[in-house]
Amino acid sequence: MYDSYDGLIFDMDGTILDTEPTHRKAWRTVLARYDMRFDDLSLIKLNGSPTWRIAEAIINSYQSSLDPHQLAAEKTAALKEMLFDSVQPLPLVDVVKAYRGKRPMAVGTGSEHAVAEALLQHLGLRDYFDAVVGADDVKRHKPEPDTFLRCAELIGVAPERCIVFEDADFGIQAAQAAGMAFVDVRRL
Incomplete structure (x- = not known):
């Protein structure tokens, strides 16, 4: 897909x-x-x-x-x-599981890096991602593109070859500003 x-x-x-x-x-x-x-x-x-x-x-x-x-x-x-x-995983985690090992994947979140790492670890999902970028990893936050650009850099993929999955307007604006395709998960 x-x-x-x-x-x-x-x-x-x-x-x-x-x-x-x-x-x-x-x-x-x-x-x-x-x-x-x-x-x-x-x-x-x-x-x-x-x-x-x-x-x-x-x-x-x-x-x-x-x-x-x-x-x-x-x-x-x-x-x-x-x-x-x-905390519970949402249905979109099925996409994460489907692409494990097939595509590099990252988490780009407004949460602090340590909180994101701990939550993903707690739910057994941390190993699915090649990188995690938290709010404290960038200077400019969503709607600025920095979070997603850092994710692309860490997974070694050009921004225009990435797709972002987001549930917030600021995040969608950030994906657009980064030149990335996006899925508004509120519409799924």
């Missing part, structure tokens, strides 16, 4: 792993400490952004003086406590 591409790149959260509900729960838990809340729709619009950028948006909406990097660290800590109990 995707045989015409030389490299496959997958977003992680909401694309191959059902982590979105846990991300939202972690945000609710941390924000409650500060008598803050953020609606799910606003969070969904920021899917694919690094955690500190989401924290910054929340803080700005409250005109708070909290440090976005500190709030992001608290959210990441809360997420790590919850995630391993609840």
Whole structure:
């Protein structure tokens, strides 16, 4: 089905792993400490952004003086406590399994590199991927193309020969900016 591409790149959260509900729960838990809340729709619009950028948006909406990097660290800590109990692979993992050993594959995620590695390892999927690029591996995040360009570089495939699987508008914009084909998995 995707045989015409030389490299496959997958977003992680909401694309191959059902982590979105846990991300939202972690945000609710941390924000409650500060008598803050953020609606799910606003969070969904920021899917694919690094955690500190989401924290910054929340803080700005409250005109708070909290440090976005500190709030992001608290959210990441809360997420790590919850995630391993609840994370499940999504149906797109079948594509990953079908192309194992046939095409180089990478994960390009807005999550931190260590979190992505740990989750993929936890679910027995880490060995399916030749590379993992997290938010802390690039300077410019989705919708900028850097995450996916780094993935292509690490798997040794020209960007125009890659296809990206994404569930977020920022990620699709990043794939387009990288000159890559994409599949909007929300439509599958």
